[in-house]
Amino acid sequence: MFLVSLIPIRPEGSSGPPSERSDAARNRERLLQAARELVAERGVDAVTMDMLACRAEVGKGTVFRRFGNRAGLMMTLLSDAEAEFQQRFIFGPPPLGPGAPPVERLMAFGEARIRYIDKYGELARAAEHSPHNRHAAPPALLWHRHLEMLLREAGVDDPWLMASFLLSTLDPERVLYALRSQGVEAARIEAGWREFAGRLLGCPPGAK
């Protein structure tokens, strides 16, 4: 046991950023585990930051230092799923990944995103419920850049703006309203999005 501690676990050389202190790491693990438990037990919307601090046996300040705010916490809980989603649309197989024509990639992107929202529901909504900089969060910027690129490839004017429009369409709050409050099935929303994207990029409306 003590031998292990003699071997540098993360030998990142001398220039690396000062690695995380052990107590900080321990608290982060505690917090993440407590957060997952609480979410599983009581649902995302019922979890408060005080509750989390208490369950993790940690001060409230520690929670906020770690995650910034409530949305940051939820984002962290989603980070694995989010990373996987990003991998898929950047490096994965077509039609979501590179190789397919822009229209199809666009359709696949919306479809994947709608499934993501359907799957992670409240969590996805809470992760984007940041008071100020929702749209400036790294994932949102990445999605935006991706759509912008696809639209530029497709020869659309003002791809930046069009990407914004399309992204607003995939806002978790809106999608969840349709799914949960209005009882619309996910398949219908996905089909609608495909038609939306198809029409936008000038595909014959009837074409599959």
Add this chain to the structure above:
Amino acid sequence: MFLVSLIPIRPEGSSGPPSERSDAARNRERLLQAARELVAERGVDAVTMDMLACRAEVGKGTVFRRFGNRAGLMMTLLSDAEAEFQQRFIFGPPPLGPGAPPVERLMAFGEARIRYIDKYGELARAAEHSPHNRHAAPPALLWHRHLEMLLREAGVDDPWLMASFLLSTLDPERVLYALRSQGVEAARIEAGWREFAGRLLGCPPGAK
């Protein structure tokens, strides 16, 4: 003075809803005036409900009984502008009002809405910042029904869903992010929306 009170001011017959009590009316006026003053002085986002209650010399409970929540208050402040907007797209002259083809009415609707958001800014955003039932608020339902009708006229499949997509595009928070944080000019957003709507309804992209 006492003679006036003998004459029924609102002779709505016996079946009308019990009219508002005089103290309630007085407090409502006080609250609205105070709210307008505070918004003018300090900006929408800096106005708190306590502040408003204090300025209007009224209890906090009265504020919430009247408006339900913060969003309701802001909605009330916007009600004149909102009513006028509704009149325009329901009864007004084309292309916003009836008489023009659906595509053009759609373009005009988005354009008008973007101008509205640009004009009322923070207020429009705050009015839609209701914790739960944003999309079920009467104005949002009306906009949705209107777009749905236009899309149905235009022969779109699933007009309900398409109307939802289009409305999400006009979300005040998103539009204001582009306008204020990204420095996009209103004209560019309006032009983008026209192109968006045009492509969606199958108009030749280049057509004015």
Add this chain to the structure above:
DNA sequence: AGACTAAACGGACTACGGTCCGGTTTGTAT
């Protein structure tokens, strides 16, 4: 005028997100 009731009032109270800062712990240099 006096009594009565339903509506309205007001402000103390709660819940929650987020901040602040004095005290503690960790890793390191000597």
Add this chain to the structure above:
DNA sequence: ATACAAACCGGACCGTAGTCCGTTTAGTCT
């Protein structure tokens, strides 16, 4: 081992939206 600085910790504290309930008041009926 000891000293030290930086990073970290915890929980008291704050501001705000929204609720609750005992008290007051406007309008009505006799």
